[in-house]
Amino acid sequence: MDSLEDTLQRLRDTFRAGRTRPAEFRAAQLKGLSRFLRDNKQLLQEALAEDLHKSPFESEMSEISIGQGEIDKALRNLRAWMKDEKVSKNLATQLDSAFIRKEPFGLVLIIAPWNYPVNLTLVPLVGALAAGNCVVLKPSEISKGTEKVLAEVLPRYLDQSCFAVLLGGPEETGRLLEHRFDYIFFTGSPRVGRIVMTAAAKHLTPVTLELGGKNPCYVDNSCDPQTVANRVAFFRYFNAGQTCVAPDYVLCSPATRERLLPALQRAITRFFGEDPQRSPNLGRIISEKQFGRLQGLLGCGRVAIGGQSDEGDRYIAPTVLVDVKETEPVMQEEIFGPILPIVTVGSLDEAIEFINRREKPLALYAFSSSSRVVRRVLACTSSGGFCGNDGFMHMTLASLPFGGVGASGMGSYHGKFSFDTFSHHRACLLRPPGLEKIYSLRYPPYSPGKLRLLLVAMEDRGCSCTLL
Structure with missing residues (x-):
């Protein structure tokens, strides 16, 4: 086995030799990634079932098909994305060629999480390979079954002179971060994101941080309660709530809460049966550590629906909490489990004020039969993404960037945004x-006449140009 230093040097040497730059090479790597998904679909589904008790439906919908879609989109558009982008010119540069060249950064590090261990590992990888980089992939050690497949099987489908999978826990990741990379892409918690950013700062390495946060879900009085309950319950309890963009709490009036509670109970029973623990469609908590943390949150407020748990099965029932206080842990930390607090507010203005005095979330949801209400929430708040009258369907569009803002992250990806994230946009004249x-005319000795001519020549109809 190569040492870490030898592995990194091998990848750097490959990049410096220019091997990853041609479109043909990039396409070959993407096709290899596509074959990996096709050939090992059942193996991946078994690993996801082992790690998270994911059903084949959830695995296909949220992990495998999304990865395949990203690969297909990149292959269809690769040459167009790689083309130099021509830009407008001023009078002084009319005889010149001005363009933006998309260059690979070099050696990039992708650190992936455990909650969607295929999707959140391979989708950034698609962007890094399409952009022509060499890649070190660090899958999560917590989703052990998927980590094993990624480490043992995936490298067979990619050129190992420019790709490596490195394993280990926090200690090994810490040692990895001591080395210099040309770009780091991290998905995980804000706490670890700060560690990654601190390590990157020592080398002035640019980063994308895909973090989390508490995603608000405002429900207006005008809504049909059953429609809202169906949609909120589906997205809250998908993957047992272990989703960074899941609705983290509901804001509504006391009257709406009373209509929403029985509707949520009906939705949960319809989705998972009278005994959700026996349902093949409800996932499990990833680890005993996470289970213990979530069990502690069940003591916040009052349990209105669910609340049952089984430590041996890492099972927590789909749960709704009411009468929670803003100071309680369930309203202070990202839940990342099948628990949904409902917080009552007196008005739309109060809901917006509640949202805005907290950190900016990764996603924000607003339900109302009035488009005016939805657009008001959109206009008066800030979040990584926004969806009106549904859950995280905005993530299914590769034409939209996915990423956070403020404490929920920086940078974005999906589709062409992934390619752009892993590309340096080089200004060329x-x-x-x-x-x-x-x-x-620009040389000394200077004169008022020369200055007037230069200022006219540098005008670009509103674009400001500076001579350095």
């Missing part, structure tokens, strides 16, 4: 070697 008489 190619000027002919002659015409020195024209260009000599």
Whole structure:
């Protein structure tokens, strides 16, 4: 086995040799990734069932098909994304060629989480490979079954001169972060995100941080309670609530809460039966540590629905809490489990004020039969993403960027945004070697006449240009 230093040096040497830059090479890697998904679909589903008790439906919908869709989109558009992007010019550069070149950063590190261990590992990888980088992939050690498949099987489908999977826990990841990378892409908690950003700062390494947060869900009085309950319950309890964009708490009036509670109970029973623990469609908590944390949150407020748990099965029932206080842990930390607090507010203004005095979330949801109400929530708040009258369906569009803002992260990806994230946008101007008489206007000795001519030449209809 190569040492860490040898592995990193091998990848750097490959990148410096220019091997990853041609479109043909990038496409070959993406096709290899596609074959990996097709050939090992059952193996991946078994690993996801082992790690998270995911049903084949959830595995296909939220892990495998999304990864395949990203690969297909990248392959269809790769050459167009790689093309130099021509830009507008001012009078002073009319005879020049001005464009943006998309260059790979070099050696990039992708640190993936455990909750969607296929999706959140492979989708960033698609962007990194499409952009022509060499990649070190660090899957989560917590989702052990999926980690094993990624470590033992995935490298067979990619060129190992420019790709490596490195394993280990926090200690090994810490040692990995001591090394210099050209870009780091991290998905995980804000606490670990700060550690990653601190390590990257030592080398001035740019980062994308896909973090989490408490995603608000405002429900207006005008809503049909059963429709809202169906949609909120589906997205809250999908993957046993272990989703960074899941609705984390509901804001509504006391009257709406009373209509919503029986509707939520009906939705839960319809989705998972009278005994959700026996349902093949409800996932499990990833680890005993996470189970213990969530069990502690069940003591907040009052349990209105669910609340049952089984430590041996890592099972927590789909739960709704009411009468929670803003100071309680369930309203202070990201829940990341099948628990939904309902907080009552007196008005839309109060709901917006409640949202805005907290950290900016990764996602924000608003339900109302009035488009005016939905657009008001959108206009008066800030979040990584927003969806009106549904859950995290905005994530299914590769034409939309996915990422956080403020404490919920920085940078974005999906579709072309992934390619752009892993590409340096290089400003290029190619000027002919002659015409020195024209260009000599900018040289000393200066005069008011020269200045007037230069200022006119540099105008670009609102674009400000500076001579350095």
